[in-house]
Amino acid sequence: MATATAISRSVIGPPSARKSVVSIPAVSFGSTVSFERSRAANYGQALRLADPSPMISALCSDRRVGDSRIRALVEKPTVLVSEKLGEAGVALLRDFANVDCSYNLSQEELCSKISLCDALIVRSGTKVTREVFEAARGRLKVVGRAGVGIDNVDLQAATENGCLVVNAPTANTVAAAEHGIALLAAMARNIAQADASMKTGNWQRNKYVGVSLVGKTLVIMGLGKVGSEVARRAKGLGMHVIGHDPYAPADRARAIGVELVSFGEAISSADFISLHMPLTPFTSKIFNDETFGKMKKGVRIINVARGGVIDEDALLRALEKGTVAQAALDVFTEEPPSKDNKLVQHENVIVTPHLGASTMEAQEGVAIEIAEAVVGALKGELSATAVNAPMVPSEVLSELAPYVVLSEKLGRLAVQLVRGGSGIKSVKVVYTTARSPDDLDTRILRAMVTKGIVEPISSVFINLVNADYAAKQRGLRISEERTSHNGSPEIPLDSIQVHLSNVESKFASAISNSGAIVVEGRVKDGVPHLTLLGSFSVDASLEGNLILCRQVDQPGMIGTVGSILGGSNVNVSFMSVGRIAPRKHAIMAIGVDEEPPKDVLAKIGKIPAVEEFVFLEL
Numbered sequence: 349m350a351t352a353t354a355i356s357r358s359v360i361g362p363p364s365a366r367k368s369v370v371s372i373p374a375v376s377f378g379s380t381v382s383f384e385r386s387r388a389a390n391y392g393q394a395l396r397l398a399d400p401s402p403m404i405s406a407l408c409s410d411r412r413v414g415d416s417r418i419r420a421l422v423e424k425p426t427v428l429v430s431e432k433l434g435e436a437g438v439a440l441l442r443d444f445a446n447v448d449c450s451y452n453l454s455q456e457e458l459c460s461k462i463s464l465c466d467a468l469i470v471r472s473g474t475k476v477t478r479e480v481f482e483a484a485r486g487r488l489k490v491v492g493r494a495g496v497g498i499d500n501v502d503l504q505a506a507t508e509n510g511c512l513v514v515n516a517p518t519a520n521t522v523a524a525a526e527h528g529i530a531l532l533a534a535m536a537r538n539i540a541q542a543d544a545s546m547k548t549g550n551w552q553r554n555k556y557v558g559v560s561l562v563g564k565t566l567v568i569m570g571l572g573k574v575g576s577e578v579a580r581r582a583k584g585l586g587m588h589v590i591g592h593d594p595y596a597p598a599d600r601a602r603a604i605g606v607e608l609v610s611f612g613e614a615i616s617s618a619d620f621i622s623l624h625m626p627l628t629p630f631t632s633k634i635f636n637d638e639t640f641g642k643m644k645k646g647v648r649i650i651n652v653a654r655g656g657v658i659d660e661d662a663l664l665r666a667l668e669k670g671t672v673a674q675a676a677l678d679v680f681t682e683e684p685p686s687k688d689n690k691l692v693q694h695e696n697v698i699v700t701p702h703l704g705a706s707t708m709e710a711q712e713g714v715a716i717e718i719a720e721a722v723v724g725a726l727k728g729e730l731s732a733t734a735v736n737a738p739m740v741p742s743e744v745l746s747e748l749a750p751y752v753v754l755s756e757k758l759g760r761l762a763v764q765l766v767r768g769g770s771g772i773k774s775v776k777v778v779y780t781t782a783r784s785p786d787d788l789d790t791r792i793l794r795a796m797v798t799k800g801i802v803e804p805i806s807s808v809f810i811n812l813v814n815a816d817y818a819a820k821q822r823g824l825r826i827s828e829e830r831t832s833h834n835g836s837p838e839i840p841l842d843s844i845q846v847h848l849s850n851v852e853s854k855f856a857s858a859i860s861n862s863g864a865i866v867v868e869g870r871v872k873d874g875v876p877h878l879t880l881l882g883s884f885s886v887d888a889s890l891e892g893n894l895i896l897c898r899q900v901d902q903p904g905m906i907g908t909v910g911s912i913l914g915g916s917n918v919n920v921s922f923m924s925v926g927r928i929a930p931r932k933h934a935i936m937a938i939g940v941d942e943e944p945p946k947d948v949l950a951k952i953g954k955i956p957a958v959e960e961f962v963f964l965e966l
């Protein structure tokens with residue numbers, strides 16, 4: 349007696365495709381007989397409507413927000429803007445989303461609002477902590493940082509929660525560089541102190557004698573975007589500019605005429621040091637008692653990067669000793685610093701309240717850059733400024749789109765065939781392709797296989813951001829292999845196979861000669877098809893619900909099963925039979941619009957020629 353097991357889960361396939369059932373005559377394909385109420389054309393359209401890009405699948409098919417991708421697209425998403433954002437950016441957001449501009453939220457208020465938001469836009473003043481991601485309960489899909497530094501966003505927590513983080517890395521570069529130069533000149537000529545003195549009625553020409561810049565050695569620490577712009581400007585002021593950056597390409601440094609030197613050489617030869625590196629565990633407090641001790645006496649320091657790269661207590665000591673003559677600080681370990689902060693009060697220190705990016709032009713630019721990135725991500729496009737997701741160029745993504753759908757379906761199908769045993773530990777994905785490895789980026793395919801496997805058996809949802817992390821968390825080893833194919837490299841892939849090793853199957857025919865569950869699929873006319881199950885060739889379009897039967901191949905089987913289903917008002921969308929040889933075993937794949945009642949499935953199991961069967965939701 350054959351048995352059937354149904355795994356129930358919300359169907360996330362395109363509903364409009366499932367509704368568009370069209371009757372067309374049976375078509376024969378060699379050894380595979382296919383009674384296909386083909387929905388290929390409609391499916392393509394439905395796919396575009398319901399799933400306009402693979403990232404929608406990656407970012408929006410979150411079971412926790414409901415089972416309809418269409419609803420997610422039709423309803424406007426909500427974007428919370430928690431810090432002042434340029435009007436042009438807000439207007440861009442409003443065209444696409446409901447925008448809630450709520451500034452100065454406490455951490456508690458942010459956590460309570462966030463579960464109603466699909467995106468959050470911040471500057472450096474909002475701490476997007478693990479607590480915030482957890483409070484979002486899976487709804488938050490993207491955090492946009494309207495600026496460069498993402499040290500106020502817990503990237504690990506974002507990744508674990510499948511939330512994309514994007515930033516706006518270029519629009520404030522010039523503003524930050526200009527602020528650095530402004531601080532450099534203002535510090536050297538005591539502008540701030542002299543101004544404050546005059547405003548209290550003094551005229552102290554002798555007290556505020558400055559130092560000249562021309563001919564002095566300026567060290568740029570971090571020759572990235574801002575550092576390079578500062579270097580160019582400082583050269584224009586006649587300074588001798590050198591740099592330290594372990595990761596900067598030497599040709600970039602050469603192009604702007606900056607010699608790259610070691611950290612030790614940099615700090616010991618500088619008259620001025622301008623900081624432009626990010627705050628990382630490695631750069632945290634990199635300027636400390638020891639490093640200040642190695643500097644030339646009377647060095648002057650400008651920081652428009654991040655406060656945390658300086659040990660502020662050590663800087664105060666260095667200022668007291670005179671090792672550091674002056675400092676100009678735009679950024680602080682704690683922002684805002686306390687009112688009695690000794691650095692802020694120090695007469696040889698000039699300060700600004702993190703104004704590096706604050707020009708009208710930069711803020712408009714940053715606002716537009718981040719609004720476009722966030723809207724793009726919510727629409728399902730991959731952002732060029734994603735911080736915590738692998739970058740897949742959009743042209744690669746669009747040609748792989750049908751294979752992305754196929755990968756997820758194959759994963760989903762394979763996992764539903766598992767009976768239990770010792771759990772799924774090892775997954776192999778085999779790509780048959782005419783392309784060389786350099787020409788086929790499979791990261792998104794691997795992520796979607798992982799999504800297909802993990803989502804039906806867990807409470808996590810998977811997207812491109814967290815797929816590898818989620819697999820690792822579950823102890824799932826996903827390996828990839830390529831098999832060469834003699835076809836045209838114009839077509840990215842011939843087929844994709846998913847192998848699950850060391851598992852028992854509830855449908856024995858899915859086990860191949862190697863002992864693994866093997867499912868293989870191809871894209872036909874843009875539609876994902878199952879083409880191999882274990883050792884059986886089949887041809888079933890992978891959408892909606894599927895009944896797979898292994899039977900003794902004999903006339904009348906299609907009619908018998910069809911009339912059981914029809915008699916119970918279960919609409920069949922296609923039937924396809926794959927055989928080993930005539931009158932031996934065959935696999936019949938039956939697409940049904942809805943899950944048949946249990947007694948109907950039982951009737952199929954009781955057909956004498958049916959050896960086993962399984963009901964699957966894709």
Ligand SMILES: NC(=O)c1ccc[n+]([C@@H]2O[C@H](COP(=O)([O-])OP(=O)(O)OC[C@H]3O[C@@H](n4cnc5c(N)ncnc54)[C@H](O)[C@@H]3O)[C@@H](O)[C@H]2O)c1
Pocket residue numbers: 496497498517520521524569570571572573574575592593594595596624625626627630631652653654678679702703704705706
């Ligand atoms: N004050 C502001 O308002 C303001 C505005 C813009 C940027 N920033 C900050 O300025 C910094 C630089 O921004 P960017 O856009 O130029 O970034 P960037 O990524 O283009 O450049 C950073 C550079 O630092 C280098 N670097 C990394 N570790 C280093 C180390 N240990 N020693 C020396 N160099 C190291 C990197 O190789 C890179 O070239 C960031 O911290 C950013 O947050 C501040």
Ligand SMILES: O=C(O)[C@H](O)COP(=O)(O)O
Pocket residue numbers: 471472473494495496497498520702703704705706
């Ligand atoms: O990293 C940045 O982009 C700057 O520090 C600017 O930060 P802000 O957006 O808070 O001004």
